[in-house]
Amino acid sequence: MKNKKEFYITELKMGEDGLEDYTIYGGPFTLLKARRILERMFKIPGAMVNPYSFSIKGPEREVEAVGLDHTYKSPWYSDKERA
Numbered sequence: 001m002k003n004k005k006e007f008y009i010t011e012l013k014m015g016e017d018g019l020e021d022y023t024i025y026g027g028p029f030t031l032l033k034a035r036r037i038l039e040r041m042f043k044i045p046g047a048m049v050n051p052y053s054f055s056i057k058g059p060e061r062e063v064e065a066v067g068l069d070h071t072y073k074s075p076w077y078s079d080k081e082r083a
Contacts (some may be wrong), residue, residue, distance in 0.1 A: 060074065
């Protein structure tokens with residue numbers, strides 16, 4: 001799945017109650033290329049107001065919760081590979 005071009009650079013629109021909307025700005029890319037693009041955006045933000053409002057959106061998958069006590073489905077991917 002990571003080598004398929006099905007990942008998008010996405011700007012998240014956050015509100016008082018969490019995610020309200022999002023806008024896709026680029027893609028489809030492989031996950032590796034999307035992570036490289038996002039990393040570059042963090043290092044050299046340019047004219048963007050807040051590069052940290054950007055994320056990678058891809059196919060929904062199971063994600064382990066922070067407390068490690070359950071999983072949930074999410075289309076959002078980290079900008080870094082987990083160890």
